[in-house]
Amino acid sequence: MSILRISMLVGLAILIALPVVIPPYFLHLLIQILLWAFIYTAWALMGRFGFVSFGHGAFMGVGAYVPALLWSYYDVTPWLGIPVGIALSILLAVIIGYPCFRLKVVGHYFALVTLALSQVVLLSLVAARDVTGGSLGFTQKAVGHSWYALQFPDKAYFYGISVVLWLIGLYVWQRIDHGINREALEAISEVEDAATAIGINVLREQLRVTMISAALTALGGAIYGQYIMYLNPETVSGIAVSLQIVFAVIAGGVYSLLGPTVGSLLTLSLTEGLRVWFGINFIGAANTIYGILLILCIIFMPQGIVGALQGIRFRRPQAKTAPAE
Amino acid sequence: MDPYLIEAIINGILLGGVLALLALGLNLIFGVVDVVWIAYADIVMCGMYVIFFLYTEYGVPLPLACLIAIASMAALGVVVHLLIIAPVLDSAPINQLLATGGLLFFLQSFATLLFGTDFRNIGVRLPILESATLYISFSRLIAFAVGLIGAVALYLFLKRTYIGTAIRAVAQDREIVGLMGVDQRRIYLVTSAIGGALAGLAACLLALQYDVHPYIGNTFGPVIFMICVLGGLGNMIGGFIASFIISQIIAIGGYYSNTELSYVFAFTFFIVLMFVRPRGIFAR
Numbered sequence: 001m002s003i004l005r006i007s008m009l010v011g012l013a014i015l016i017a018l019p020v021v022i023p024p025y026f027l028h029l030l031i032q033i034l035l036w037a038f039i040y041t042a043w044a045l046m047g048r049f050g051f052v053s054f055g056h057g058a059f060m061g062v063g064a065y066v067p068a069l070l071w072s073y074y075d076v077t078p079w080l081g082i083p084v085g086i087a088l089s090i091l092l093a094v095i096i097g098y099p100c101f102r103l104k105v106v107g108h109y110f111a112l113v114t115l116a117l118s119q120v121v122l123l124s125l126v127a128a129r130d131v132t133g134g135s136l137g138f139t140q141k142a143v144g145h146s147w148y149a150l151q152f153p154d155k156a157y158f159y160g161i162s163v164v165l166w167l168i169g170l171y172v173w174q175r176i177d178h179g180i181n182r183e184a185l186e187a188i189s190e191v192e193d194a195a196t197a198i199g200i201n202v203l204r205e206q207l208r209v210t211m212i213s214a215a216l217t218a219l220g221g222a223i224y225g226q227y228i229m230y231l232n233p234e235t236v237s238g239i240a241v242s243l244q245i246v247f248a249v250i251a252g253g254v255y256s257l258l259g260p261t262v263g264s265l266l267t268l269s270l271t272e273g274l275r276v277w278f279g280i281n282f283i284g285a286a287n288t289i290y291g292i293l294l295i296l297c298i299i300f301m302p303q304g305i306v307g308a309l310q311g312i313r314f315r316r317p318q319a320k321t322a323p324a325e
Numbered sequence: 326m327d328p329y330l331i332e333a334i335i336n337g338i339l340l341g342g343v344l345a346l347l348a349l350g351l352n353l354i355f356g357v358v359d360v361v362w363i364a365y366a367d368i369v370m371c372g373m374y375v376i377f378f379l380y381t382e383y384g385v386p387l388p389l390a391c392l393i394a395i396a397s398m399a400a401l402g403v404v405v406h407l408l409i410i411a412p413v414l415d416s417a418p419i420n421q422l423l424a425t426g427g428l429l430f431f432l433q434s435f436a437t438l439l440f441g442t443d444f445r446n447i448g449v450r451l452p453i454l455e456s457a458t459l460y461i462s463f464s465r466l467i468a469f470a471v472g473l474i475g476a477v478a479l480y481l482f483l484k485r486t487y488i489g490t491a492i493r494a495v496a497q498d499r500e501i502v503g504l505m506g507v508d509q510r511r512i513y514l515v516t517s518a519i520g521g522a523l524a525g526l527a528a529c530l531l532a533l534q535y536d537v538h539p540y541i542g543n544t545f546g547p548v549i550f551m552i553c554v555l556g557g558l559g560n561m562i563g564g565f566i567a568s569f570i571i572s573q574i575i576a577i578g579g580y581y582s583n584t585e586l587s588y589v590f591a592f593t594f595f596i597v598l599m600f601v602r603p604r605g606i607f608a609r
Contacts, residue, residue, distance in 0.1 A: 050419070052419045052422070052423070096596070099599075099600040100600075103600060103603050104603075105599060105600070105603050107417075107418050107419055108361055108418050108419060108422050109554065109599070109603065111419065111422055112550050112551070112554050112599075113595075113596055113599050115547060115550070116547065116551060116592040116593075116595050116596050117592075117596065119547050119588070119592050120589050120592045120593055120596070123585040123586070123588050123589045123592070124585070124586075124589050126585045127582075127583060127585035127586045127589065239543060239546075239547060240543070243426055243429070243430065246423065246426065247423075247426070247427070247430065250423060284433075284434040284435065284436075284437030284438035284539070285434070285438055286434070287430055287431075287433070287434030287437070288430075288431055288434040288435045288438055290427075290430050290431075290434070291427045291428065291429070291430030291431025291432070291433075291434060291435070292427070292431055293427075294423065294424075294426065294427030294430060294431075295409055295424050295427035295428060295431070297427075298413060298416070298420050298423050298424040298427065299409075299412045299413055299424065302416065302420055
């Protein structure tokens with residue numbers, strides 16, 4: 001355990017020291033990897049309990065657009081705008097989640113309802129083109145370095161923010177993993193009626209994890225928007241983003257703490273690598289490979305890369321039979 | 326009534342014909358194989374590219390190009406089943422959904438890789454029918470008629486032929502059918518081929534009206550799922566009726582606002598109905 005602690009501390013120290021050492025391009029990549037890893041981790045909070053949501057594009061889109069629009073049109077600081085975006089995402093999550101869990105809309109019905117949700121948000125953003133710029137995208141009003149506007153031309157700031165976010169994501173994942181809630185939720189995802197019978201408030205637990213997941217995803221979207229400073233409906237919401245999230249998590253591993261992070265590292269390195277090596281003539285190559293990988297992952301290792309590695313190395317005892325902490 | 330509204334309603338009915346055809350293909354596969362092909366609309370996209378290249382680049386006559394597209398999409402359906410669906414037949418439904426999601430990624434990106442993101446049109450301009458103040462495009466009329474004929478032909482095939490009966494039997498009870506001497510794997514293959522062929526047929530009809538580009542599946546795909554779920558997954562008649570409901574929402578919504586918002590109405594309608602009738606409008 002202490003070795004684990006030490007290696008964690010060393011890892012953190014390296015993470016903190018990195019912006020001084022590496023060139024801006026790699027820092028940019030790293031920020032993206034961490035931000036996406038945060039969003040993927042947020043998705044996995046639900047995904048691991050069998051709620052496969054294709055609606056996270058909606059939460060991310062709302063989280064990213066609300067603060068950007070409020071700032072650009074009404075000079076509302078993102079410090080207020082981001083919480084508003086998060087609150088709206090949570091509201092959306094409840095509007096969709098409550099009836100779904102109540103009426104037991106599960107499995108691929110749940111996936112399709114959430115898919116419709118992310119299309120609704122995407123198309124609404126496109127339809128409101130007078131305000132959002134539609135498919136052409138939206139560029140935020142820039143003011144240079146400002147804490148008030150949460151805009152930092154120096155990448156080191158966003159690097160710091162994304163490291164913190166990523167750690168928060170892991171912490172929340174860990175809390176849910178170790179808490180009594182996990183036992184409850186796993187019980188639900190297996191035998192819901194039995195879970196109810198032993199006194200678990202199924203609906204409340206499901207809603208709780210959905211709201212947390214939506215809130216974190218919206219937060220991730222907001223910071224992503226603040227960092228990139230340009231929003232496009234297709235890149236922050238809709239079916240494409242939702243599928244990207246699902247894929248990266250499945251590839252990395254939905255049942256392990258670092259699975260989503262590995263998924264993010266893998267997919268972004270692959271995209272960037274292929275882009276740099278083959279240039280823009282090879283557009284689509286990265287996603288072609290993703291597609292094949294996704295199919296292979298599902299067929300050969302539904303536990304994801306991290307899960308498969310853990311399975312080989314530790315043959316760890318069934319987590320489900322471990323006593324509650 | 327406003328002639329533009331009437332035109333919108335008629336166009337909605339015509340659009341419904343094509344959507345119904347697509348919904349039929351997806352529903353057939355779901356009802357029999359019990360897997361949702363989330364990449365179904367992207368198989369249509371492949372069919373459209375086949376027609377585009379055969380017709381414009383190689384000068385193949387359009388009807389022949391369409392036949393080749395239908396045949397090759399039927400073959401693609403079989404390949405998809407063998408390579409992707411068969412290995413995950415016993416997995417959780419959500420894994421099956423994700424596997425075909427991977428196929429969606431693959432087909433869209435591979436098409437981008439091969440053909441770029443250009444919008445391509447086969448450049449066939451069919452006349453527009455005019456009657457008094459109404460303008461109805463002939464290609465939509467053809468699409469509607471062929472869509473209906475396809476649906477009826479499929480119905481007759483399922484009702485009147487031996488293999489059609491076997492397909493319906495598998496959809497009803499896949500355990501017992503094996504005991505009756507029906508080879509399930511063969512039925513799955515035939516069903517996937519028919520599903521692919523229907524996608525190819527829809528590709529012929531859509532190629533007359535729309536430009537083909539790698540992401541055209543995203544325009545139709547979500548709508549088709551919505552229709553199938555609304556009608557009750559696997560319920561072909563339900564899907565058929567739901568196609569016309571959804572296409573009317575899209576058409577009339579488009580008349581009163583704009584295209585994107587009309588889809589927003591349709592998707593919202595879908596979400597609400599899922600809560601009111603979670604197993605589809607026509608569930609008993």
